[in-house]
Amino acid sequence: MTNEPQFDHVDMMLNMGPQHPATHGVFRMVLTVDGERVVDVTPHIGYLHRGTERLAEVETYGQVITLFDRVDYISNLNNELAFVRAGEKIMEVEAPERAQYIRVILAELNRVASHLLFIGTYAIDLGGMTPVMYCFRERERIENLFEHVTGARMMHNYMRIGGVKSDVPDDFVPWVRRLIGEVRMGVEESDKLLSTNEVFLARTQGVGVIDGPTAVSCGLSGPSLRGSGVAYDVRKDDPYEIYPYLNYKIPLGENGDCWDRYYLRVLECYESLNMIEQCLDQFPAGPIMAAGRRIARPPAGEVFAHSENPRGDLGVYLVSDGSDKPYRVKIRPPSFCNLVGLATMTRGAYIADAVAILGSLDIVLGEVDR
Amino acid sequence: MTAQDPQAAPAEKPVRHGPPIVIAEEVLNERGEETAAQLARTLGPLALESAGREDNPWARVDAKELHAVAKECRDGEMGMDMLNLMLAVDWIDRIQMIYVLYSTTNNRKVILKADLPADAPAIDSLSDLWEAATWYEREAHDLFGVDFPGNRDMSPLLLYEGFEGHPGLKSYPLNDYEEW
Numbered sequence: 001m002t003n004e005p006q007f008d009h010v011d012m013m014l015n016m017g018p019q020h021p022a023t024h025g026v027f028r029m030v031l032t033v034d035g036e037r038v039v040d041v042t043p044h045i046g047y048l049h050r051g052t053e054r055l056a057e058v059e060t061y062g063q064v065i066t067l068f069d070r071v072d073y074i075s076n077l078n079n080e081l082a083f084v085r086a087g088e089k090i091m092e093v094e095a096p097e098r099a100q101y102i103r104v105i106l107a108e109l110n111r112v113a114s115h116l117l118f119i120g121t122y123a124i125d126l127g128g129m130t131p132v133m134y135c136f137r138e139r140e141r142i143e144n145l146f147e148h149v150t151g152a153r154m155m156h157n158y159m160r161i162g163g164v165k166s167d168v169p170d171d172f173v174p175w176v177r178r179l180i181g182e183v184r185m186g187v188e189e190s191d192k193l194l195s196t197n198e199v200f201l202a203r204t205q206g207v208g209v210i211d212g213p214t215a216v217s218c219g220l221s222g223p224s225l226r227g228s229g230v231a232y233d234v235r236k237d238d239p240y241e242i243y244p245y246l247n248y249k250i251p252l253g254e255n256g257d258c259w260d261r262y263y264l265r266v267l268e269c270y271e272s273l274n275m276i277e278q279c280l281d282q283f284p285a286g287p288i289m290a291a292g293r294r295i296a297r298p299p300a301g302e303v304f305a306h307s308e309n310p311r312g313d314l315g316v317y318l319v320s321d322g323s324d325k326p327y328r329v330k331i332r333p334p335s336f337c338n339l340v341g342l343a344t345m346t347r348g349a350y351i352a353d354a355v356a357i358l359g360s361l362d363i364v365l366g367e368v369d370r
Numbered sequence: 371m372t373a374q375d376p377q378a379a380p381a382e383k384p385v386r387h388g389p390p391i392v393i394a395e396e397v398l399n400e401r402g403e404e405t406a407a408q409l410a411r412t413l414g415p416l417a418l419e420s421a422g423r424e425d426n427p428w429a430r431v432d433a434k435e436l437h438a439v440a441k442e443c444r445d446g447e448m449g450m451d452m453l454n455l456m457l458a459v460d461w462i463d464r465i466q467m468i469y470v471l472y473s474t475t476n477n478r479k480v481i482l483k484a485d486l487p488a489d490a491p492a493i494d495s496l497s498d499l500w501e502a503a504t505w506y507e508r509e510a511h512d513l514f515g516v517d518f519p520g521n522r523d524m525s526p527l528l529l530y531e532g533f534e535g536h537p538g539l540k541s542y543p544l545n546d547y548e549e550w
Contacts, residue, residue, distance in 0.1 A: 046528040054513075054537055058544060089424075090394065216451045216474055219502030230474055237477045301394030304426055304455070304470055304481065315455050317468065322391030330457035332470075340505050369528060 011039055014351070018047050022125050022355040025365030029342070029354070036350050041343045045336075048369035056329040061087055061161060061296035064326065069155045071331060072367040074117055077103075077110040077146075078309045080159040083329075085240060086305035086316035087161035090298040098286040099163040100241045105176065105279045106149070106158070108272040112183060113142040114310035115265040115272075118362045119190050122262060125359035126203045131190050138186035145179055148172075161296050163289035173280055180273050187269045195263060204259040208345040208357035211256055218344065219337035222312025223264040224361055228256035234308040245282065246275050258360040265310075265362070297324045311335050311362055331370060335363040396421045405478045412446050413439060428481035433467075436484045437494040440469065443480065444499055449473045450480065453500035456507070458491075458514040460540045465491045465514060486516065495520030513538030 017028035026047035032040040052071055056064045068083040069076045081103055088094065095103070120135030143153045149168055150158040158165050169175075194200055210220070212228045225232055233250045235243045251267035253260030300322035306315035312334030319328040338361045345357050398406055398421075406427035410417065413429055416439055420429040431439050443450040450471035459466045469482040486493055495518040496503040507518040508527035515536040518524065526533060535542055 046526070046530065049528045051537060054542075054544070057540075092394075213451070214501070217501045219453060219500065232474050238479075297389070299392035299394035301396070301423070303423060304479075306454075313454070315470070317455060317457055317470070319459055320394075322393070328457075328459045330455065332455040336505065337502055340502055344501075 009034065016354070017044075022359065023365075024121065024359070024363060027358075027363070027365055027368070029358075031346075031351060031354060033351060038346050038349050038351060038354055041346045041354070043339055043342055045339070045365070045368050048365050050370065052370040053329055053331060056326055058325065060324050061298075061326065064329065065159065066155070066157050069157060070366065071333070071370060072309065072311070072314075072335070072364045073154060074364050075110045075114040075310045076154055076156055077106045077158065078114075078307065079314065080156065081107050081241075082305065082307045082309070082314045082316050084159045084161050085307060086303055086318040087296060087298070089303040089305045090301060090318055090320055091161060091296060093162045093290045093292060095163045095290055096287045097242070097284050098167075099288045099290075101279050101283050102164050102168055102288065103159060104241050104243065104246075105276050106146070108276050108279075109142050109145065109176075109179075111310045112187075112269050112272050113139045115269050116142075116183075116187070116190075118265055118310075119194065119262075122359045122362075123194055123200070125355050126200060128194065128197070128200065131194050134186060134190050134193070138183050138190075141179055141182055141186075145175060148175070160289065162292065163287075167288050173283060176276065176280060180276055184270070184273050187266065187273075191266050195266060201259065203353075203356055204262060204360070205257055206255070207258045207349060207353045208360060209255060209257045210341055210345050214344055215256065215341060218341040220312070220341050221334050221337060222309065223261055223268065224312065224338045224341070226250065227253035227261035227264055229254055232313070234306055234313050238306065240305075240307055242279070242282075246278050248275050248278075258356050261360040261362075295324060297322070306332065309334050311364065311367070312338060331367075333367040333370060335361070335365075335367045336370075339363060339368060394423075396423045398422045398427060399424050401425045402427055405480060408448055408478075409443075409480050412442050412448055422481075426479050426481055428483055430483040430485070433484040433486055433493050436467075436469075436482065437496065437499075439482060440471070440496055440499055443471055443482070448478070448480065449475050451475065453496065453502045453506070454479065456496075456503060456510065458510045458516055458538065460488075460514060460538065462488065462540060464488055465516060467493055467510075467516070469496070490517070491515065492517035492519060494518070497521045510538075512536070515539070 011032045014031040017023045018026040028044040030042040031038050068079045072079050116135040116139045120132030123131040147153045150156040212230045215225050215228045248271050251264050298320045302319045304317045315332030317330040321327040402425040416435050417429040450473045452472040454472040455470040457468050465486045467484045472479050507521050510516045512529045
């Protein structure tokens with residue numbers, strides 16, 4: 001800092017949240033400020049702690065899937081996928097190919113829906129009210145498809161250990177093809193409107209910079225980590241489901257600032273839409289549920305399975321004691337880990353930029369607090 | 371339905387009627403064997419027990435050695451630069467800490483485990499090695515009562531100030547609804 005004050009001063013504590021529109025839920029941070037500069041940040045979480053991990057110990061495996069819907073309530077299907085994959089790993093069953101395709105199509109659509117919500121709300125955080133209207137219109141189209149396929153707009157409870165609940169409707173493939181065209185146009189619209197807007201660039205470029213090694217040490221993942229140029233994506237590094245059969249790129253940032261983190265999500269929307277198109281081209285017929293018993297009673301043991309959530313690396317550590325209920329379920333919540341990096345990013349920034357930095361991490365408080 | 375009385379003596383273990391419990395076989399694949407060999411070289415005789423599943427080998431070490439072992443995993447040939455996940459498991463007679471380490475350069479994962487006594491569990495903090503450990507440790511302190519000497523800030527993270535008990539433990543009562 002060039003204009004360091006030459007006289008004695010006291011730092012002021014400024015409380016932000018839990019009821020603050022830019023915290024995307026119930027999140028509180030105490031900013032220690034010196035004038036307009038932030039000296040330190042102390043995040044306070046736990047307002048939404050529901051004891052999901054403890055509750056999962058008294059529910060059967062089938063019931064735990066509903067809890068996972070509610071962990072990250074913006075990308076429910078991605079969360080279900082993480083748990084059923086852990087369940088499949090411990091039960092040593094594999095979902096039929098058609099079920100895997102259905103899961104990946106829905107998970108990628110959910111990723112697009114989640115990123116669209118991020119783009120819209122991030123613009124609101126920075127004072128632009130228009131993009132959220134476009135983004136929610138497109139997100140609504142995706143939610144309509146989810147309702148058609150799973151019966152619910154958000155809390156789907158659609159995936160099962162060994163497959164999916166029911167087969168997709170007959171008009172699924174043409175519907176998704178039409179949807180992809182519409183959503184792609186919508187993403188392009190928001191992209192053109194926002195990404196290179198001068199005011200938006202001034203608020204985000206060079207703000208909240210975090211370098212690669214620090215980001216890895218803080219445990220960041222997903223677009224927040226890739227914005228710093230670290231190519232870590234579970235879909236590539238620990239391939240699961242049918243991702244190895246798809247042709248896609250992982251966009252990487254260079255500067256690790258808010259704009260990089262934002263723009264990676266826009267690029268990921270395009271990549272995800274391309275992936276869904278490839279899935280539709282390869283979409284096989286066949287069963288949707290693995291043969292075998294319907295009640296999950298896995299052998300005693302432990303597994304760790306993870307998958308790529310819109311926010312990052314979502315891991316599930318499952319400990320089974322051989323009964324029909326998990327002995328311990330530990331979720332690796334990407335938003336929780338991304339928040340660890342908040343203090344590093346915000347130190348030295350302006351107070352107004354604290355909102356931009358928090359928004360660029362795209363946290364979901366349901367997942368942070370579980 | 372009445373609420374469970376926290377003071378009541380623990381109920382006797384119910385008789386299991388289900389089929390006999392099967393223990394999962396732990397088999398490493400080729401990639402897992404390579405990682406396990408690296409882990410064995412790094413740990414040497416410090417590994418008390420080791421096995422693994424698919425490409426995730428694990429090793430159990432003494433709780434006193436865990437910090438040194440983790441540092442060796444980070445700085446040695448394995449280059450584990452990310453603490454992917456840390457959790458505590460309550461096995462009633464002991465508390466097991468599990469650390470999932472990940473290397474973004476080599477794309478390999480290993481799991482370290484350490485057993486702590488159920489009364490007064492404590493283990494050295496890894497917050498000086500990985501920043502990510504700070505919050506994981508505060509969470510484990512909240513929910514399982516594990517102490518982490520070396521962590522600068524152990525204030526409650528998920529629970530509120532003054533909360534009594536550790537809700538992650540199996541002994542913590544799960545109260546049912548009561549009519550009101």
